[in-house]
Amino acid sequence: MKYRILFTLVFCVVSAGAWAQGMMIKINYSPSMPLGNTADFTSNFSGRGANFEFLKMSNNRFGFGVEAGTVNFYEEVPDQLLESGTVTVHGNQFRYMKMTPLMASAIFFFTESGPVRPFASIAAGLSINTRTRNMGIFVEKVANNQIGFRPELGAVFELSDYVGIKVSGKYYQTFENSAMPSQSWLGFNVGFVMLNFNN
Secondary structure, eight states: OHHHHHHHHHHHHHHHHTTSTTEEEEEEEOOEEEEHHHHHHOOSOBOOEEEEEEEEESSSSEEEEEEEEEEEEEEEEEEEEEEETTEEEEEEEEEEEEEEEEEEEEEEESSSSSSEEEEEEEEEEEEEEEEEEEETTEEEEEEEEEEEEEEEEEEEEESSSSEEEEEEEEEEEEOOOSSSOOOEEEEEEEEEEEEEOOO
């Protein structure tokens, strides 16, 4: 339910300002590689990732906004033990890790204009993480919210004054708390960009 509310709010903000000057909207496909504790739990590269960004541009080089996304990692690990109360189960373990970052972001373009616009971006906020181990009828699930941040480097290739293609790399890092260790992953983003810079 909370995801529907968030989506509705983001949609309303975008709809109200999409045609105003100084806006940038990015819709990204984001295959990702787990790192650190995330890779210890699920080591497989994932093609199940996407994120959405809405930015208000102060000028042609700097802007700030919000980001929402999701990435899902999965791995089948053979010859594992799962203990639940007084029962111990042995067999193949199915591991799932889902991260949903919701962050405030800022972006800086290195050039004023041109067909290729390299940029750097940084974001910080919340990551809603869910870790699941599944062995037959036994399921162990931990859901937790962690504070996190992410830097990004990339470029926008402008196809016209209003449309572009984006490629970038995003490194996500969350901070450990009592329920879950820190998590990290690297996202490789390819996206569609709607532009309307102030002139």
